[in-house]
Amino acid sequence: MSHSVSLKALRRKVAALERRPAAVPAARAALGVPAIEAALGGGLARGRLHEIFAATPGDVAAAAGFAAMLAARLGDTAPIVWLRQDEAERTAHLHAPGLAELGIDPARLVLGVAADPLMLLRVAAEIVRCDEVGVAVIESWRQPRPLDLTASRRLAVAAEASGVTALMLRVDAAPAPSAAHTRWQVAAAPSQPLEAKAPGFPALDLTLLRQRGGVAGQHWRVEWDRDARGFAEAPLSGVMVPLAEHGSAAA
Amino acid sequence: MRLVACNAAVHALGLAPGLPLADARVRVPDLAVADADPAADARLLARLADACDRYTPMVALDPPAGLTLDITGSAHVFGGETAMLTDLGRQTMRWGVEGQAAFADTPEAAQALARHADLPVTDEAGAIHALPIAGLRLDPETVTALRRAGLRTIGDLADRPTAPLAARFGTAATDALARLLGRADSRLTPRRSPPALRVDRRFAEPIARAEDALGVIGDLAREAAVTMDARGEGGRRFAVRLFRSDGATRDLAVETSLPTRDPALVLRLFGERIDGLADPIDPGFGFDLIRLAVPVLAPLAPAQLALDGGEARDGEMIALIDRLGTRMGRARFRRLVPRDTHIPEQRVRALPAVEACAPMPWGEPTPGEPPLRPLHLFDPPQPIEVTAEVPDGPPRCFHWRRTTHTIVRYEGPERIAAEWWRRADNAGLTRDYYRVEDTSGRRFWVFRNGLYREKDDPRWYMHGLFA
Structure with a gap:
């Protein structure tokens, strides 16, 4: 008798402990493509952790570009902190004029270069906790040992508490269990050519691999319009009809 | 091989620098010799100069084996010049060096007295007059010429008219004499420029725990904050020097992006700095002096109060970046600043975030064009x-x-x-x-x-x- 009562009390206690501010719905930032808005329930959640995977190591610039585009879309003046590792910065610099071409004023950006994955995650945890930061991009290559479920949960909790949108950019890595709100896979896509067959606006193939509390698996091809700071749906070249939609809950 | 330098005991045996080693060995068979290492001597001298910073910020090197301190206005802290000399003698013994110290009205006179006079000096003017010509530190030919003329002491020269001396022995001799006697202006060039603000805390009994030292740094930061607040100024760089009782010193410095005088912030930065040190602070037998210096002051208006009370919390991210930069290394956080060039790889300068203050404008990209520069x-x-x-x-x-x-x-x-x-x-x-x-x-x-x-x-x- 007393057993069941204490068990009930314990359950209530646990429930109280587990109730986190996650119950508060996140503010959503529309990306500019109605289909994506519908799939995400209004847009990308602010103040959450999102993961961006480069489909192959060759798509590193496309994935970094997607992170930069999201940062440009999400904040207008708030500082952006971009964290990388020495190794990545040695291979290729994050080029400020290129950021400006995607719609981010480089004067808003602080570039942090960590010596190793552990330092990267420690710095990231502190940055994400600081509510003056608008967007934090955490760029991590391969599968570093310290980046486990605990580390990502810590980032996710910090992001929820502070309202900082954390974008975890993963290159040359396979998706693993994490506390991220959404997980995207990004690959470069052929652009719509301009006059004289010139390469056009940045085009990306996006796949929503996972969404917390929502459907996933959809695929879109989008084009980035820097002047409007927004995405637009790009026609899939060839015979590709959005197959994924057949399987989605929208049907 | 010749003797380059020898200590007092060897001097007493009648050996002197310049003597061939073989001759010296003949006279004193069990003479202990070591190879001369001028670089190590210079390092030792620099270390001693650092340690002498406790007396005055105006410390000048007088190589190969001298230090000149300008103690104008700082001797009273030690209870007068004589007391200061006694303290110096005690310290040098602790540091394990032998030395002679003297003070005088001009740097040259002090240097000459320390080298050539019988110490301690009681009658300064008389002692200077009794100094040998070598005290002028002239080149050997002039010294020989002066000796041949029968001029053996400074006193012999001091009373003579300058013009005939200059005509016969050169202006170098008369200039040196004038500087030594204080007839011409003579200045010291200190090793480092004195900071704009400096607060010291000295301890009768050395403190041996790093935590206590950090506490003292906090006290000093509060003390400095009061001064800076009164002046309406703040600092962007704070330097702490820990003087160990055995003469070793340890320097720590932190920087902030914006001028500050917040003692809590400064203390936190020093805490980060100490945590991030690859080689921890070794207190040895304890620190007997801790100094906080602010090299440059910048205008900083009194802090504004927020409407709901308390100081307005602004620049939290900048403070965070400062803190992380202090721990991880200042070059780890960068701001990208444009340079006026068309060469793509030279277009961007990555400055440490603490250095880049005002954001520099980047040009707007051409509307309607796809990105023309890579990410x-x-x-x-x-x-x-x-x-x-x-x-x-x-x-x-x-x-x-x-x-x-x-x-x-x-x-x-x-x-x-x-x-x-x-x-x-x-x-x-x-x-x-x-x-x-x-x-x-x-x-x-x-x-x-x-x-x-x-x-x-x-x-x-x-x-x-x-x-």
Whole structure:
């Protein structure tokens, strides 16, 4: 008798402990493509952790570009902190004029270069906790040992508490269990050519691999319009009809 | 091999610098000798100079084996000049060096007294007059000439008219004499410029725990904050020097992006700094003096209060970056600042975030154009194998990182000339840049380094990746 009562009390206690501010719905930032808005329930959640995977190591610039585009879309003046590792910065610099071409004023950006994955995650945890930061991009290559479920949960909790949108950019890595709100896979896509067959606006193939509390698996091809700071749906070249939609809950 | 320097005991045996080692060994068979190491001597002297910072910030090196301290206005802290000399004698014994110290009205006189007079000096003017000519530190020929003339002491020279002396022995001799006697202006050049603000805390009993030292730094920061608040100023760099009782010193410094005088912030930064040290602070037998210096002060208005009470919390992120930079290394957090050049790899300067204060404007990209500059830039550019029409056709396909990319779209060339005006030979190769896209949709920035009329076989390079 007393057993069941204490068990009930314990359950209530646990429930109280587990109730986190996650119950508060996140503010959503529309990306500019109605289909994506519908799939995400209004847009990308602010103040959450999102993961961006480069489909192959060759798509590193496309994935970094997607992170930069999201940062440009999400904040207008708030500082952006971009964290990388020495190794990545040695291979290729994050080029400020290129950021400006995607719609981010480089004067808003602080570039942090960590010596190793552990330092990267420690710095990231502190940055994400600081509510003056608008967007934090955490760029991590391969599968570093310290980046486990605990580390990502810590980032996710910090992001929820502070309202900082954390974008975890993963290159040359396979998706693993994490506390991220959404997980995207990004690959470069052929652009719509301009006059004289010139390469056009940045085009990306996006796949929503996972969404917390929502459907996933959809695929879109989008084009980035820097002047409007927004995405637009790009026609899939060839015979590709959005197959994924057949399987989605929208049907 | 000759003797370069010897200690007092050896002097007492009648040996002197300059004596061949073999002769010295004949006279004193069990003479202990070590190889001369001028670099190590200089390091020791610098260390002693650091330790002497406790007496005054105006410490000048007098190589090879002297230090000159300007104690104007600082002797009273120690209870007068004589007490200061006693303290110095005690300290030097603790540091394990032998020395002679003297004070006088001019640096030259003090140097000469310390080297040549019988210490301690009671009658300064008389002692200076009794100094040998060597105290002037002239070149050997002049000294010999003065000796031949029967002039053996400073006193012999001091009373004579200057003009005939200058005519006979050169102006160097009379100038040195005038400086020594205080007839001409003589200045010290201190090793480092004195800071704008300095607060000290000295301890009768050395403190041996790093935590206590940090507490003292906090007290000093509060003390400095009061002064800076009164002046309406703040500092961007704070330097702490820990003086160990055995003469070793340890320097720590922190920087902030914006001028500050917040003692809590300064203390937290020093805490981070100490945590981040690769070699921890070794208190040894304890610190007997801790000094906080603010090298440069900048105007800082009194802190504004927020409407709901308490100071307005602004610049929290900047403070965080400062803190992380103090722990991880100041160059780890950077701001990107434009440079006035067309050469892509030189276009951006990455400054440590604590240094870059005012944001510099970056030009707006051309509306309606796709990105013309890559997001990732390779520096140096990576050589690639390209198939292209000669002489100036666009690339058709290229081989990079063991993959062949067939180009389906391209735009170019965008011609970027070398900055011939910066080079002595006015030379440099023109680059032709192409924005290209391959079959899988990846966009690259490639260039041909040189035109065919500039170079026989210009090479192609991969310079960047577009999103």
